[in-house]
Amino acid sequence: MNLNNILQINNYKIFIVFLVIIDKMLLxxxxxxxxxxxxxxxxxxxxxxxxxxxxxxxxxxxxxxxxxxxxxxxxxxxxxxxxxxxxxNPHIIQFYRDIQQNKFTLLALKQYLLDCKQVLEKKGSDFYYEIRDQFNTSPSSFGLLFLNLTCWRNLMRFNAKGEFNAPFYQIKQSKKLSDQNRYLLNFNDVKGLYIIHYIERIKYFQQIIQSHDYIFSNxxxxxxxxxxxxxxxxxxxxxxxxxxxxxxxxxxxxxxxxxxxxxxxxxxxxxxxxxxxxxxxxxxxxxxxxxxxxxxxxxxxxxxxxxxxxxxxxxxxxxxxxxxxxxxxxxxxxxxxxxxxxxxxxxxxxx
Ligand SMILES: C[S@@+](CC[C@H](N)C(=O)[O-])C[C@H]1O[C@@H](n2cnc3c(N)ncnc32)[C@H](O)[C@@H]1O
CATH class of the missing domain: 3.40.50.150 (Vaccinia Virus protein VP39)
Known part of the structure; x- marks a missing residue:
């Protein structure tokens, strides 16, 4: 075995030791x-x-x-x-608490998002502003999620009175396609994969915040x-x-x-x-x-x-x-x- 080989093996060992040390730390x-x-x-x-x-x-x-x-x-x-x-922001903390405390089922959430899709297709921005007004008088986690998925640039933006004020987001498309909202674009995928992935994302989030000692505070x-x-x-x-x-x-x-x-x-x-x-x-x-x-x-x-x-x-x-x-x-x-x-x-x- 020549000197180069020995050096390579030693470098490799040092690298493994380094990885083991890193692995024991959280960051x-x-x-x-x-x-x-x-x-x-x-x-x-x-x-x-x-x-x-x-x-x-x-x-x-x-x-x-x-x-x-x-x-x-x-x-x-x-x-x-x-x-x-x-x-x-009390609304996002309430949303996390609701998920942590099983205040709604993921099945109910999925159904809500699909129902919203149908009405949004028919009524367009009027429906968005209806939900926004409703949310500003009687806030709910479902409402917050719908607004977040549908508004301009997915902003979480509130005015001085504490009202959600981000506008509806109409995406300009090519001449052939009519303008669409991002929510509809996402939820209209043929196999319904977007909603499946989205619900999976929330499910994973729920598993993490339920299996750890996490306190949400506002x-x-x-x-x-x-x-x-x-x-x-x-x-x-x-x-x-x-x-x-x-x-x-x-x-x-x-x-x-x-x-x-x-x-x-x-x-x-x-x-x-x-x-x-x-x-x-x-x-x-x-x-x-x-x-x-x-x-x-x-x-x-x-x-x-x-x-x-x-x-x-x-x-x-x-x-x-x-x-x-x-x-x-x-x-x-x-x-x-x-x-x-x-x-x-x-x-x-x-x-
Ligand atoms: C830059 S964002 C945090 C982004 C976050 N790191 C992430 O990855 O999504 C800042 C956050 O601080 C919150 N915030 C603003 N002023 C605050 C305050 N005085 N006390 C506590 N939170 C505040 C906002 O509501 C917002 O969610």
Whole structure:
């Protein structure tokens, strides 16, 4: 056996040991094909999950906290044993609780979605607005799901009065085909495969949230941060992008973002915070406040629920997404930008 062979075998052994060690930790995790959650929410991390979960270190002991849960795509793909999952939007939290507590059967849900398809075919957008009005006077999980599947860009958008306000979505098609709504396009597949897959998706989600110790909470994020203090715990924060006027349920203010920064300076908990790092014109000025953290970046194209005129200087939807990591949640690999590089970049850009 020559020296090359010996080296190759040793490299192979080192690789196996590396895999065994990784396997014992919950994060980093290598996600080939992410599980897709039932609700679609702007700002979802589904498309960059593989990047996100490869860059975080957490043993998985202690409690997982997610104060800005949204679609739940992140927790669904990590699957920690114990979690507090929070969002200030009462409707999505009620939807998750209903699924967890078997408040409806999947058969009933399937029938509802098929019935909606028939009426939507006949009445078009009138039916959408009927359901929207109904939902805004008497909210229900079925109504929320229908609106989410049918509205413009699948937005989860509410006005200042707390009313769902995303409009109907009519997709422009080629000259030969008449315009269709996305809901009908999806549900009209010949073999009915879309609905089968969709119900399977909810079934999987239900299995996960029923077989783990997960609590759904509907509070402001600050009360969740108060709980996330232990050095065994991990907290993943994905707040609305600061300074980009994204709309969800109520506003997310600069004052609130500052309280998140303050918490990150004092907590012992492992944490990762997502936000935008830069776009082609700007660097996010808030990033300087995280000079006690490690920062990683990746290109990301995100969706917003507002017209371009409100986006002002920040209207470009292609950004560099960043992951801001506490020292104890930092997992080193080649995609990182460390503190020194960050300081250099900020100095260079006079920030
Ligand atoms: C960027 S989205 C989270 C996306 C999520 N990571 C995903 O993959 O779907 C931000 C979420 O924060 C919620 N949110 C906004 N302000 C909040 C607040 N003050 N407290 C708690 N949640 C809030 C919104 O309702 C929204 O679901």
């Amino acid at each position: 980093p995790k290598f996600v080939n094909k992410p599980y897709i959650p039932p609700l679609s929410i702007q700002g979802t991390k589904t498309r960059i999950l593989h990047w996100l979960l490869q860059n975080i270190y957490w043993k998985g002991h202690g409690t997982y906290y997610e104060p800005f849960l949204g679609s739940a795509s992140v927790v669904l793909n990590i699957q920690p044993k114990k979690a507090i999952l929070n969002d200030n 509070e402001d994020f600050e009360s969740i941060l108060e709980m996330a203090t232990d050095n065994n715990d991990f907290c993943y924060c994905d707040p609305p992008y600061i300074l980009r006027n994204t709309q969800y349920y109520g506003n997310f203010t600069e004052k609130q973002f500052n309280s998140l920064i303050e918490w990150s300076r004092t907590t012992k908990c492992n944490f990762a915070i997502s936000n935008w790092y830069s776009d082609k014109n700007n660097i996010n000025p808030y990033i300087t406040h995280f000079n006690h953290c490690h920062i990683k970046q990746t290109p990301f194209h995100y969706q917003i629920g507002i017209g371009k005129k409100h986006a002002r200087n920040y209207s470009d939807l292609s950004v560099n997404e960043c992951l801001i990591l506490s020292s104890n949640a930092y997992y080193q690999n080649n995609l990182s930008v460390n503190k020194n590089t960050l300081n250099f970049l900020l100095k260079k850009n006079n920030i």
